[in-house]
Amino acid sequence: MDFRIEDITEEEIDRRLSVVEPLTDSVRQLVDAVIRSEVSDERLAAAKEKVDAIVADLREQQRPGSFGTPYTKEFIGMPWGNAAVGARNAVAPPLRIQRSPGLAECEMVLGAAYEGPGGCVHGGVAALLLDQLVGEAASTDGLPSFTGTLTVKYLRPTLLGPLSARAEVTRREGRKTFVHATMSDADGVTVEADAIMICPKDFVLPTGDALPPAADRRLDR
Numbered sequence: 001m002d003f004r005i006e007d008i009t010e011e012e013i014d015r016r017l018s019v020v021e022p023l024t025d026s027v028r029q030l031v032d033a034v035i036r037s038e039v040s041d042e043r044l045a046a047a048k049e050k051v052d053a054i055v056a057d058l059r060e061q062q063r064p065g066s067f068g069t070p071y072t073k074e075f076i077g078m079p080w081g082n083a084a085v086g087a088r089n090a091v092a093p094p095l096r097i098q099r100s101p102g103l104a105e106c107e108m109v110l111g112a113a114y115e116g117p118g119g120c121v122h123g124g125v126a127a128l129l130l131d132q133l134v135g136e137a138a139s140t141d142g143l144p145s146f147t148g149t150l151t152v153k154y155l156r157p158t159l160l161g162p163l164s165a166r167a168e169v170t171r172r173e174g175r176k177t178f179v180h181a182t183m184s185d186a187d188g189v190t191v192e193a194d195a196i197m198i199c200p201k202d203f204v205l206p207t208g209d210a211l212p213p214a215a216d217r218r219l220d221r
């Protein structure tokens with residue numbers, strides 16, 4: 001796992017985000033436009049040429065493999081490639097997660113890129129987002145927790161559009177944290193999930209350091 005340390009300030013994080021987040025948003029717009037565009041085949045083919053040129057430009061300098069999760073020395077996490085919340089990942093819906101002890105919540109608008117059955121959210125996307133949320137809720141005490149088991153129950157179709165999601169810790173037993181999560185539309189809960197999150201035994205950072213005290217850790221931003 002890549003938890004490398006990057007020695008930068010919060011101001012530098014903000015500066016980098018101010019550059020990449022608008023780019024990621026534009027790529028999200030691109031994805032949505034490709035799905036829904038009804039322009040001619042010729043214009044679609046011309047768009048491909050332009051996109052290929054942008055890709056070639058960006059690939060002139062790129063890191064090998066994935067983005068990983070760098071941390072500052074103050075243990076602020078930068079999971080910017082994350083599939084659910086990555087600031088540089090256009091696949092991730094633009095979630096803004098609110099955290100308080102044992103609780104993670106967010107509101108979102110899921111559009112055409114997240115479709116499963118016609119007009120409805122893909123079940124795997126709902127599971128992805130709830131998986132992230134249970135991880136965030138379990139980690140609000142600063143202990144990194146991995147999903148051991150995630151059980152998802154789809155109560156009724158979730159229509160694309162404005163939605164909210166919530167995950168709450170229900171109990172802790174040693175390294176195990178139990179979390180209940182829901183996804184809801186304006187009429188109530190559409191998907192619910194229960195997770196057993198586990199803090200791996202003897203967790204140490206790849207730098208060889210033990211984790212700092214929980215109060216000093218901010219696993220995400």
Ligand SMILES: CCCCCCCC(=O)SCCNC(=O)CCNC(=O)[C@H](O)C(C)(C)COP(=O)(O)OP(=O)(O)OC[C@H]1O[C@@H](n2cnc3c(N)ncnc32)[C@H](O)[C@@H]1OP(=O)(O)O
Pocket residue numbers: 131132133134135136139145146147148149174175176196198199200201219220
């Ligand atoms: C802020 C960040 C948010 C991030 C959100 C993202 C969430 C994710 O998607 S994480 C990625 C998906 N999950 C994974 O890849 C995890 C892969 N699995 C593993 O790494 C390990 O199996 C891990 C860490 C879950 C458990 O390993 P380990 O620490 O060795 O567990 P182990 O010591 O055997 O067991 C500890 C306890 O957990 C239980 N347990 C172990 N595995 C599981 C499991 N899969 N499900 C439920 N319980 C389990 C054991 O029964 C044991 O219970 P008890 O103490 O009561 O006997």
